[in-house]
Amino acid sequence: DVQMTQSPSSLSASVGDRVTITCRASQIINTDLNWYQHKPGKAPKLLIYAASTLQTGVPSRFRGSGSGTDFTLTISSLQPEDFATYSCQQSYTTPYTFGQGTKLEIK
């Protein structure tokens, strides 16, 4: 199975900050990498697919980059609604696997 390692596991930041979350795959997965946002009790939300393409309706402050094994999710100016958990997921090969999640908290 492809192992996905996310860092950091948690992050404290303030409204307006720029934050970066990284995701590393245990093998090359090209750009077959998606990012999701999830909040307790709510349905997870697809933010970015194919490493860098913004899902329809997602604000442009979210940006994804990377290819091969190393990927990043950047939020350029945090908004109050962005405090959530973010997970990466590879769809290069089954079984699809997720990173352990990064919990973004208000400082």
Added chain:
Amino acid sequence: QVTLKESGPVLVKPTETLTLTCTVSGFSLSNAKMGVTWIRQSPGKALEWLAHIFSLDEKVYSTSLKSRLTISKDTSKSQVFLTMTNMDPVDTATYYCARISPEIVVVEAFDFWGPGTMVTVSS
């Protein structure tokens, strides 16, 4: 409007079989390239992909859980089912179903999710 909603028992006993239902609306399970997946998240753990099923009945399972899982669908009722046998306390988790986007073709991505259903395994 695309929606998915999971339903099933809140509590199951060890060794029992769990059956979950995902009821979808806003799209048809018979549409070309339409797929639904099941994912779970145990407390404090990462999301774990379990299985998916496509419109032509193609099914793929998690390798580690394959022997215990069965995914199926009833297109006429817009429902997808997941059966997991021999439940154990480690299977305690929130179980989600999600749509595999038919519009995103470069990768398989889950564009709509249900809110999840929490299942506890305990005697």
